[in-house]
Amino acid sequence: MKTLKFITAGNVDDGKSTLIGRLLYDSNSIHTDQLGILQKQTKASQNGEIDLSLITDGLRAEREQGITIDVAYKYFSTAHRKFIIADAPGHEQYTRNMITGASNADLIILLIDARKGVTEQTKRHASIGSLIGIKKAVVAINKMDLVSYSEAVYETIKAGFEEKRKELNYDEVVYIPVSALTGDNIVQKSENITWYKGNALLPYLETVEIPTAVTQQSRFQVQWVIRPKDEQYHDYRGYAGLVLSGTYSVGDKVKILPAGFETEIVKIERHQNSVAKGQAGENIVIHLKDNIDISRGDSILKINELPQENNQLKTWLCWFDNTPLNLSKTYLLQHRFKTVRVKIQAIEQKWNINEWKFSTTDEIKLNDIAQVSIKTNQNLFFDAFGEIPQNGSAILIDETSFNTVGACMLL
Amino acid sequence: MANSTHYLEQLEDEAIYILRETAAQFERPALLFSGGKDSIVLIHLALKAFRPAKFPFPLVHIDTGHNFPEAIEFRDKLVAQIGEKLIVGSVEESIKKYNLKETQGRFPSRNALQTYTLLDTIQEFQFDACIGGARRDEEKARAKERIFSVRDDFGQWEPKLQRPELWNILNGKIHKGHNVRVFPISNWTELDVWNYIQKHEIDLPKLYFSHERECIVFQDKLVATSEFIQPLPTDTVVSAKVRYRTVGDMTCTAAVPSEASTLPEIIQEIIATSISERGQTRLDDQLSEAAMEDRKKQGYF
Incomplete structure (x- = not known):
């Protein structure tokens, strides 16, 4: 169990x-x-x-x-x-x-x-x-x-x-x-x-x-690139990360986002052993057929299982900071291994958690929960939190204090 | 106990994820290595996370000068075997440099002094993250720790102002001069560590297994005689079959009477014991109710 x-x-x-x-x-x-x-x-x-x-x-x-x-x-x-x-x-x-x-x-x-x-x-x-x-x-x-x-x-x-x-x-x-x-x-x-x-x-x-989330569409973001740069492993280039959902198998045709290249998985390693597939919750290292410029935060996705792509998002936001949300300020949004700059454009509605009712508001304070719309400085590849939580969650970080000021469950 | 080792894979995956996240988010991380079982497991996990490449961080040992020689010997052997860099910070030197006063008493601990050396080493090498083998099940203040624990210039832990830590999204952004303590095996219990060591046949210093040792009987504990701890005429000194359940300083770590000389035997003893790991072996935690909380606030890990 x-x-x-x-x-x-x-x-x-x-x-x-x-x-x-x-x-x-x-x-x-x-x-x-x-x-x-x-x-x-x-x-x-x-x-x-x-x-x-x-x-x-x-x-x-x-x-x-x-x-x-x-x-x-x-x-x-x-x-x-x-x-x-x-x-x-x-x-x-x-x-x-x-x-x-x-x-x-x-x-x-x-x-x-x-x-x-x-x-x-x-x-x-x-x-x-x-x-x-x-x-x-x-x-x-x-x-x-x-x-x-x-x-x-x-x-x-x-x-x-x-x-x-x-x-x-x-x-x-x-x-x-x-x-x-x-x-x-x-x-x-x-x-x-x-x-x-x-x-x-x-x-x-x-x-x-x-x-477990193995039946969902497959999601993988590159967490860390393994490149030994020595004689023995001169050509070794492995993309390490956690399978966020679904499964990845050797032979899968994949698309790299945001670059848009298509290639194929030629090898999957799990703790240095070659395996046929990796599934949700497992750390794997993916090797691709083509040498493509890929770095941390890039998504490796099956070509027929693509997520949403947008720079305008709607999200639930739980606010954690003593300083209220500032609508004219820029924040950082950490979506797994990719961090982008964002602005909260509008507070759609506030969820009154004690009464389970929505209300309108123009302020978000400590411990408030609301639905907001966000604009990001580059496209995110995401899912609704309700569908694939691992690829639909993000945290909001203050650019100057570096505190985690909010949790986002994307809609 | 759960009937499969599936949970060990869960814990391993979580730890490897945290190690890679540390390597990716920080410029100058370090892995704190004591020669004890928890940090040996950390090294094993780092091998899984980063090989065939080298570790993206050095190993750092804060050497109190009161170590078990077996632990130091093991440390050097392991470091040579994996071919990674080791930095040693010396508490002995900090004591001289800052004219620090040693803890008084029969079984003095250099735990508190260790913090000076740790903070000094962090400053000297400008480490922005220190990976440690602390576990939440060890102690009640540690039960409150985040995975990424942010510390200020003084290394202080602020338990009342911890950053929210959502899902497994880790925020490693910090101000210059601050650092983060990273705990990849936070969610492991003592038994998980032993089961993992057994499953992967991880080599440990010999003192974890039953051996003959001369000990002073102090209250209900056995403390090995050594160059640091000489028996007094009034002491009861016995030669006993013992093993170590934790490996800290020779001055403040007690041995456990045991015949267990294999991993399965040790695991059986740990399942059966009714005493906690630190309670059985650490003479320095029992000074006060909040000893660990206070040390952590001062920069301990």
């Missing part, structure tokens, strides 16, 4: 850290020396029980304030699968850090306090997860022990989320009634929640399938 990367979204108050602590603790992934440290940290007022939430907050400032500021990665494995947890902050102020964690996740766990139901924060997290391309969601309705394990509470929350869900792009949403504190439906099926027929959380995570 592939490693499952998932993100947990919710507040410390919703039991997020306790949930992670529970998963790690019950799967024996916490070492005794770390447990010892936790015991020392756990306040005397907690009756000597270990505070599982202390496992996740790694920074001094986080422990001081009892909040999560930045995403922390945790690792555990069971007999069935390896897992990487991105433990993300819940506060709106740190949305950009949550997006960092979400961008590499296959699945999102949305934690809801059974007593509170779907909150603005739930909507915000659900919205971000969907926008950033996560296809699977678990709505973990937590603290069921505090609502007498009530099926009615569970059903109400489920119905409330289902109603809104059609506005999001999840392929699958499952609802699991849990109590992270008591361990109900976390690793084993709860004896207190007999009306629930589905899997407990961990068994679900162990078996959920994450499809």
Whole structure:
């Protein structure tokens, strides 16, 4: 099974850290020396029980304030699968850090306090997860022990989320009634929640399938050119990169963009071994029949599978910088290995993530999400993020601070 | 444990991608090499990323002067074997140059002093990126690290102001004088490293395997006697079968009692152990709750 990367979204108050602590603790992934440290940290007022939430907050400032500021990665494995947890902050102020964690996740766990139901924060997290391309969601309705394990509470929350869900792009949403504190439906099926027929959380995570993108059109950008320039490998010229989607095979007729030349793949190497093909997610080195001037950022594409080509784009934009977007300024757009200069020409509409509604605006500030139109100084070869995410994503960089100020999901 | 080695390929692909991205985005990168298992794996990954060409960066060893001789011997052998350039930065020289005070105590660590030499070496060779073998599973401050961790002129880590890092698009743009710490094996666990070493039959220094060694029993740990650590009359000194789970300074790295002399045996022990890697072997992390966070803020990797 592939490693499952998932993100947990919710507040410390919703039991997020306790949930992670529970998963790690019950799967024996916490070492005794770390447990010892936790015991020392756990306040005397907690009756000597270990505070599982202390496992996740790694920074001094986080422990001081009892909040999560930045995403922390945790690792555990069971007999069935390896897992990487991105433990993300819940506060709106740190949305950009949550997006960092979400961008590499296959699945999102949305934690809801059974007593509170779907909150603005739930909507915000659900919205971000969907926008950033996560296809699977678990709505973990937590603290069921505090609502007498009530099926009615569970059903109400489920119905409330289902109603809104059609506005999001999840392929699958499952609802699991849990109590992270008591361990109900976390690793084993709860004896207190007999009306629930589905899997407990961990068994679900162990078996959920994450499809790979091999069936899509093939995309490859040159990341690095390998040219040894010595006697033995005088004629060696390999184009190294990651297969972004689809497959590349020896014998494929390919077009090099932006130059426009057509040629053929004569050899593919993977870690110095010759292979017949390379597929999505693999680093390969492509050798071409003709000697063509190709450099980093150029695309090698099958001649009958070409992407969009344009210098005018529409895109979702998540804004991360304290300084608002400046429409008269030039920014850098890093589209995988190719960086171009861009101007944001217009803000089309803003997505109000708390209410899942569009509105018009003339300003984009920290943590805002909007659809904008962009002009680039040279053509990009791209796909819609919804179709081929690996070739439809880009980051926006400030030309003078060099900070990553935005994430783009191309439309 | 997952039933195939497919996940090791995932991790390998991720690491090679990061190494190539570092080579492409920076003018003067360097690979920090300690002679320990994690940086040995990094070298193995770099061979996969760049051969048949030479590495587009030198190897840099920040030599504390308190190394295990086996590690240094292994370092020199490996460097000769792969024919790459090695730069050695000496903590001993930094101590003289800046009149630095050694850490006091029975088992002094030069970890903090190492930062001076690292920053000096970065400045001397104008490195703009330093690739390191740190992993997020090692320690809770490291669990917060980005893949490309931007550091200012002072090498400082600003955990509250980290750049967003989206998908696997890495932003290596920095101001002159700043540098980036690059962590290609961020997402590997200790066990992943060992499984990878086994799968690819990667050679390691002998001290990772069970051997006889004279050690001082200090609290619940075994610390080897050496030219740096002499036993006191009050010490209990034993000759024990041990191996090293991590290789740091001789002064502050503890040995693990073990009969494991092969990779499968070591892997079995690591699966079975209930103590973390750093918890079992590092005498310097346990000084305070935020020891690593504080060192990183000062420029440590």
